[in-house]
Amino acid sequence: MATVSFKGATRVYPGTETPAVDKLDLDISDGEFMVLVGPSGSGKSTALRMLAGLEEVNEGSIYIGDRDVTNSPPKERDIAMVFQNYALYPHMSVADNMGFALKMQGVSKDDRAKRVMEAAKLLGLEEYLERKPKALSGGQRQRVAMGRAIVRDPQVFLMDEPLSNLDAKLRVQTRTQIAELQHRLGVTTVYVTHDQIEAMTMGDRVAVLKDGLLQQVDTPLNLYDAPKNLFVAGFMGSPAMNLIEAEITDSGAKIGDYVVPIERSLLAKAGDDKTLMLGVRPEAFHLADEGVPVRVAVVEELGSDAYLYGSAENTTGQQIIARIGTRMHAEKGALVHLAPQPDKLHLFSTSTEQRLTA
Numbered sequence: 001m002a003t004v005s006f007k008g009a010t011r012v013y014p015g016t017e018t019p020a021v022d023k024l025d026l027d028i029s030d031g032e033f034m035v036l037v038g039p040s041g042s043g044k045s046t047a048l049r050m051l052a053g054l055e056e057v058n059e060g061s062i063y064i065g066d067r068d069v070t071n072s073p074p075k076e077r078d079i080a081m082v083f084q085n086y087a088l089y090p091h092m093s094v095a096d097n098m099g100f101a102l103k104m105q106g107v108s109k110d111d112r113a114k115r116v117m118e119a120a121k122l123l124g125l126e127e128y129l130e131r132k133p134k135a136l137s138g139g140q141r142q143r144v145a146m147g148r149a150i151v152r153d154p155q156v157f158l159m160d161e162p163l164s165n166l167d168a169k170l171r172v173q174t175r176t177q178i179a180e181l182q183h184r185l186g187v188t189t190v191y192v193t194h195d196q197i198e199a200m201t202m203g204d205r206v207a208v209l210k211d212g213l214l215q216q217v218d219t220p221l222n223l224y225d226a227p228k229n230l231f232v233a234g235f236m237g238s239p240a241m242n243l244i245e246a247e248i249t250d251s252g253a254k255i256g257d258y259v260v261p262i263e264r265s266l267l268a269k270a271g272d273d274k275t276l277m278l279g280v281r282p283e284a285f286h287l288a289d290e291g292v293p294v295r296v297a298v299v300e301e302l303g304s305d306a307y308l309y310g311s312a313e314n315t316t317g318q319q320i321i322a323r324i325g326t327r328m329h330a331e332k333g334a335l336v337h338l339a340p341q342p343d344k345l346h347l348f349s350t351s352t353e354q355r356l357t358a
């Protein structure tokens with residue numbers, strides 16, 4: 001087991017100007033499950049490949065434990081990687097697929113069989129060891145790919161979107177299995193996904209990337225409760241946080257003709273800006289007598305929950321999503337009032353996009 005540190009690590013691809021990963025500083029603890037999340041092209045795979053030794057580091061350094069591995073070849077880093085296309089060898093049995101890397105390392109046949117069996121037991125693959133990959137389901141193949149990494153008993157697991165080939169239902173099951181397995185094995189893991197729900201549910205901590213720049217790294221709940229900037233606020237959470245540009249008044253922030261009360265000291269943090277960005281999660285709105293007037297477009301009734309979609313009146317079509325009680329019978333076209341829970345407001349500067357805090 002080991003810690004992992006990126007220290008100002010930068011990758012500029014040849015022939016490009018802007019770094020794909022820009023001065024990344026990230027410390028991962030021993031045994032931690034760290035998720036890198038961000039939209040397409042944000043530099044997640046590049047960061048992972050830099051750690052794996054598959055991509056050159058142009059500036060800064062990378063440590064595994066107290067070893068500076070910045071210039072070490074991949075095979076000296078003691079890591080195992082699970083890719084999106086886990087590309088099993090089709091002509092080999094599950095057991096041979098799982099043991100292949102060990103065979104290459106010169107591990108004896110008996111030792112190999114023992115380690116493959118241990119991993120197969122962990123993954124519930126014992127009865128499939130003699131099968132060829134084509135005779136397995138997608139989820140079973142995914143587990144074989146995990147098995148291949150586990151038998152190597154590495155210091156660090158690296159996983160790049162390992163669930164993206166699975167259908168939605170299997171993805172949900174498998175993500176829980178991977179998270180459980182990781183906790184059981186206690187091997188430091190860096191896991192890449194563009195799916196913020198995967199990030200929230202799997203990570204001990206989550207690092208949010210955008211355009212090669214680290215935006216915030218924290219526990220899933222802290223990211224959810226206190227996003228540092230507008231990007232993280234909009235990216236984490238589903239349905240997304242409502243982000244509403246509101247005019248600053250003496251006593252609050254005005255949306256249409258409703259003023260959301262906000263403390264003066266907090267409003268002052270907006271500096272010379274005439275507006276601020278008000279963030280309200282869908283569950284922090286509730287139907288009330290007074291609040292933001294919203295024209296209902298549709299109510300999605302899910303049985304356990306209901307989501308109201310509409311647009312705020314007297315604004316330029318500001319869309320609003322609110323989680324309301326189920327079976328509330330809000331009619332399409334009706335005018336309702338949504339009040340944000342005062343202690344659940346998120347405020348961001350319109351000019352800097354950073355969170356405003358008292």
Ligand SMILES: Nc1ncnc2c1ncn2[C@@H]1O[C@H](COP(=O)(O)OP(=O)(O)OP(=O)(O)O)[C@@H](O)[C@H]1O
Pocket residue numbers: 013014016020038039040041042043044045046047194
């Ligand atoms: N070999 C390459 N040469 C030049 N540019 C590259 C190369 N590989 C990636 N890039 C660029 O680097 C940036 C980061 O790419 P990267 O693959 O790390 O993103 P990502 O976050 O993994 O995205 P995705 O979610 O789509 O997999 C992108 O702008 C991409 O176009």
Ligand SMILES: [Mg+2]
Pocket residue numbers: 044045046
């Ligand atoms: Mg990628």
